Amino acid sequence: xxxxxxxxxxxxxxxxxxxxxxxxxxxxxxxxxxxxxxxxxxxxxxxxxxxxxxxxxxxxxxxxxxxxxxxxxxxxxxxxxxxxxxxxxxxxxxxxxxxxxxxxxxxxxxxxxxxxxxxxxxxxxxxxxxxxxxxxxxxxxxxxxxxxxxxxxxxxxxxxxxxxxxxxxxxxxxxxxxxxxxxxxxxxxxxxxxxxxxxxxxxxxxxxxxxxxxxxxxxxxxxxxxxxxxxxxxxxxxxxxxxxxxxxxxxxxxxxxxxxxxxxxxxxxxxxxxxxxxxxxxxxxxxxxxxxxxxxxxxxxxxxxxxxxxxxxxxxxxxxxxxxxxxxxxxxxxxxxxxxxxxxxxxxxxxxxxxxxxxxxxxxxxxxxxxxxxxxxxxxxxxxxxxxxxxxxxxxxxxxxxxxxxxxxxxxxxxxxxxxxxxx
Amino acid sequence: xxxxxxxxxxxxxxxxxxxxxxxxxxxxxxxxxxxxxxxxxxxxxxxxxxxxxxxxxxxxxxxxxxxxxxxxxxxxxxxxxxxxxxxxxxxxxxxxxxxxxxxxxxxxxxxxxxxxxxxxxxxxxxxxxxxxxxxxxxxxxxxxxxxxxxxxxxxxxxxxxxxxxxxxxxxxxxxxxxxxxxxxxxxxxxxxxxxxxxxxxxxxxxxxxxxxxxxxxxxxxxxxxxxxxxxxxxxxxxxxxxxxxxxxxxxxxxxxxxxxxxxxxxxxxxxxxxxxxxxxxxxxxxxxxxxxxxxxxxxxxxxxxxxxxxxxxxxxxxxxxxxxxxxxxxxxxxxxxxxxxxxxxxxxxxxxxxxxxxxxxxxxxxxxxxxxxxxxxxxxxxxxxxxxxxxxxxxxxxxxxxxxxxxxxxxxxxxxxxxxxxxx
Numbered sequence: 001x002x003x004x005x006x007x008x009x010x011x012x013x014x015x016x017x018x019x020x021x022x023x024x025x026x027x028x029x030x031x032x033x034x035x036x037x038x039x040x041x042x043x044x045x046x047x048x049x050x051x052x053x054x055x056x057x058x059x060x061x062x063x064x065x066x067x068x069x070x071x072x073x074x075x076x077x078x079x080x081x082x083x084x085x086x087x088x089x090x091x092x093x094x095x096x097x098x099x100x101x102x103x104x105x106x107x108x109x110x111x112x113x114x115x116x117x118x119x120x121x122x123x124x125x126x127x128x129x130x131x132x133x134x135x136x137x138x139x140x141x142x143x144x145x146x147x148x149x150x151x152x153x154x155x156x157x158x159x160x161x162x163x164x165x166x167x168x169x170x171x172x173x174x175x176x177x178x179x180x181x182x183x184x185x186x187x188x189x190x191x192x193x194x195x196x197x198x199x200x201x202x203x204x205x206x207x208x209x210x211x212x213x214x215x216x217x218x219x220x221x222x223x224x225x226x227x228x229x230x231x232x233x234x235x236x237x238x239x240x241x242x243x244x245x246x247x248x249x250x251x252x253x254x255x256x257x258x259x260x261x262x263x264x265x266x267x268x269x270x271x272x273x274x275x276x277x278x279x280x281x282x283x284x285x286x287x288x289x290x291x292x293x294x295x296x297x298x299x300x301x302x303x304x305x306x307x308x309x310x311x312x313x314x315x316x317x318x319x320x321x322x323x324x325x326x327x328x329x330x331x332x333x334x335x336x337x338x339x340x341x342x343x344x345x346x347x348x349x350x351x352x353x354x355x356x357x358x359x360x361x362x363x364x365x366x367x368x369x370x371x372x373x374x375x376x377x378x379x380x381x382x383x384x385x386x387x388x389x390x391x392x393x394x395x396x397x398x399x400x401x402x403x404x405x406x407x408x409x410x411x412x413x414x415x416x417x418x419x420x421x422x423x424x
Numbered sequence: 425x426x427x428x429x430x431x432x433x434x435x436x437x438x439x440x441x442x443x444x445x446x447x448x449x450x451x452x453x454x455x456x457x458x459x460x461x462x463x464x465x466x467x468x469x470x471x472x473x474x475x476x477x478x479x480x481x482x483x484x485x486x487x488x489x490x491x492x493x494x495x496x497x498x499x500x501x502x503x504x505x506x507x508x509x510x511x512x513x514x515x516x517x518x519x520x521x522x523x524x525x526x527x528x529x530x531x532x533x534x535x536x537x538x539x540x541x542x543x544x545x546x547x548x549x550x551x552x553x554x555x556x557x558x559x560x561x562x563x564x565x566x567x568x569x570x571x572x573x574x575x576x577x578x579x580x581x582x583x584x585x586x587x588x589x590x591x592x593x594x595x596x597x598x599x600x601x602x603x604x605x606x607x608x609x610x611x612x613x614x615x616x617x618x619x620x621x622x623x624x625x626x627x628x629x630x631x632x633x634x635x636x637x638x639x640x641x642x643x644x645x646x647x648x649x650x651x652x653x654x655x656x657x658x659x660x661x662x663x664x665x666x667x668x669x670x671x672x673x674x675x676x677x678x679x680x681x682x683x684x685x686x687x688x689x690x691x692x693x694x695x696x697x698x699x700x701x702x703x704x705x706x707x708x709x710x711x712x713x714x715x716x717x718x719x720x721x722x723x724x725x726x727x728x729x730x731x732x733x734x735x736x737x738x739x740x741x742x743x744x745x746x747x748x749x750x751x752x753x754x755x756x757x758x759x760x761x762x763x764x765x766x767x768x769x770x771x772x773x774x775x776x777x778x779x780x781x782x783x784x785x786x787x788x789x790x791x792x793x794x795x796x797x798x799x800x801x802x803x804x805x806x807x808x809x810x811x812x813x814x815x816x817x818x819x820x821x822x823x824x825x826x827x828x829x830x831x832x833x834x835x836x837x838x839x840x841x842x843x844x845x846x847x848x
């Protein structure tokens with residue numbers, strides 16, 4: 001029976017029973033962590049061979065000695081693999097160090113300091129800077145815009161993308177809105193996949209700012225939890241057709257394909273955008289780590305090798321997602337007090353609890369040893385206006401711990417819901 | 425006999441003889457490159473073992489799984505080795521990706537966008553920004569300040585450091601002067617080594633800007649061409665004693681120790697500076713490539729391992745420097761028309777030709793297939809006011825090619841000198 005339909009006495013009894021069960025948890029000394037989207041050691045083991053690659057004697061990529069300086073755009077051997085996965089020409093993808101986060105940071109920093117190829121002036125000289133943030137979204141995106149003093153405007157994210165009526169209305173009216181954060185495939189944290197219509201509208205829409213940019217963070221482009229891989233739209237082609245050839249900055253990385261702590265990152269965009277980025281980057285570095293790029297090219301072999309590798313990840317983590325949603329269903333299903341996503345890829349589950357109880361749920365869980373991302377972290381400035389969303393990351397702990405932790409989360413969410421109902 | 429003492433007839437005969445010899449070079453189809461300070465393949469081979477490191481099964485550094493996210497300051501295992509070489513505590517060194525150039529770029533970008541811990545405002549909000557550039561100096565340093573719109577002021581660099589009277593006078597008077605580029609050991613391109621008195625004055629001097637910074641680019645800290653390693657001053661201790669604890673940003677990297685194209689970079693500074701840098705960097709990245717850091721730690725073993733490795737580099741490149749100076753001496757010695765440095769470390773020789781003939785010397789060399797760095801490249805905005813300095817980089821070509829190329833350089837410099845004397 002839905003919690004809202006329970007008679008007051010039943011509600012009080014339920015609270016009492018849950019509170020008693022919760023109290024027993026404190027004695028169990030749990031120390032479980034669902035905070036960050038980190039791969040598990042078992043996933044990292046899938047790439048253990050990389051630690052010996054490229055291997056002694058293997059330091060040439062074509063005529064390029066990967067041990068020496070140069071080659072700012074990265075190795076074609078690896079770029080071609082990623083280009084195939086993104087469905088674009090090799091020349092339209094460059095390979096850089098670290099992770100896509102650092103590319104995104106630099107893209108925005110270069111725009112602030114120098115302006116984009118379509119800018120009338122450096123963004124720092126604009127009277128105001130604003131940015132659209134589909135919510136819930138990725139906290140590290142929001143940290144970049146916040147650090148750069150760019151005012152963030154939340155727009156609702158649905159299962160097929162942001163509220164495009166709202167996006168189109170805002171960008172058409174306000175030239176200070178310079179861009180939007182997007183995770184188009186298996187979005188962090190809801191798992192949303194942008195549909196064709198949304199992608200087309202983002203490519204076509206009229207913007208008051210001539211230098212409006214879509215940061216197209218394809219962090220989970222091959223990170224399926226099913227047996228199928230998502231279709232990857234050629235956003236540059238769509239944008240170019242619509243007369244906005246430089247609209248998209250697409251990024252991805254190997255962070256959650258091989259080693260999260262030692263990845264290669266990629267930028268795919270128009271020639272003008274790539275030239276602009278490489279021009280500024282050439283002042284910062286003589287070139288990226290080509291040894292790591294060659295190692296990755298050798299490890300993958302080809303695009304099919306990447307896909308086969310991702311299916312091995314799936315074998316490890318899909319059961320964790322299943323266990324997580326099963327635990328939530330067991331605890332919460334009958335009471336109609338929460339919703340959660342059942343993503344077909346990516347790294348997260350978005351749990352929506354009773355309005356005003358997300359912070360309390362996270363607190364309750366923490367008290368008994370289950371660490372969750374702070375409520376609100378999927379919102380700009382950490383402010384979820386409804387105090388409703390909790391981002392759950394089930395990949396890192398072992399399966400049994402995921403089950404335990406998710407059961408605790410469900411219990412805490414239900415307990416908080418009961419107390420809110422009793423107080424209301 | 426000095427060229428200036430030659431009778432006019434002898435001078436004309438010399439020019440004529442050199443011109444004839446020069447003309448024969450065109451037919452030889454030379455293609456030699458002394459432009460950049462790149463290690464040779466033979467040097468890179470010294471680190472070939474790195475290509476298989478850390479190796480399968482070796483992914484833990486203490487309790488840290490280097491394959492996963494985190495650890496923004498880098499691995500203590502590698503930091504401790506570099507800290508010993510710099511003569512500081514491990515906690516005062518952090519390890520980052522790529523090369524020290526990227527750290528320097530980010531340090532200046534963070535200062536421009538956000539200000540340093542000692543700044544009253546972000547540097548972008550200052551009415552003017554100026555920077556001292558000891559000359560001749562490193563072109564990539566100058567590219568950073570130029571890109572950021574910081575006006576560069578050249579100050580003469582002598583064999584023991586910059587003209588400190590001039591430096592002290594300038595920084596005391598002008599609060600818009602925010603810093604100075606320094607390569608204190610085996611400077612690029614002269615090989616100068618700052619003496620204790622210079623270092624002490626840089627640490628102690630009064631600056632009108634409260635947030636003045638010395639970029640202490642110790643790129644060649646262990647890059648000896650002799651059997652001895654240079655003494656490394658603890659600049660932070662000197663500066664702290666003088667009441668300027670945050671004055672120095674010291675950087676170095678493994679670029680010319682292991683692989684120039686796949687290095688680890690290091691920043692050593694005060695706690696306040698490191699915290700400030702890491703705070704901003706944490707928005708840009710979740711952490712550096714720890715796999716590469718562990719590989720380097722395994723490869724070196726300890727600080728003594730680095731020194732032993734550098735002596736193997738020396739065996740390869742010291743003969744090239746000797747051959748280079750011998751060739752210059754043969755060609756130019758008797759005429760007193762040029763001077764060149766005989767560095768005890770680093771990667772370059774600075775050749776000073778007759779005033780007004782550097783550009784012509786480079787042109788003549790290029791015409792017969794010997795590529796040199798453009799004259800003026802060791803000066804801000806590429807402008808050597810005397811058109812006198814040519815940076816020579818003898819490490820990359822094989823020994824025989826270095827001898828040939830340097831002989832051509834000497835011939836071209838002498839030919840240009842003759843023609844200048846005849847024209848004068």
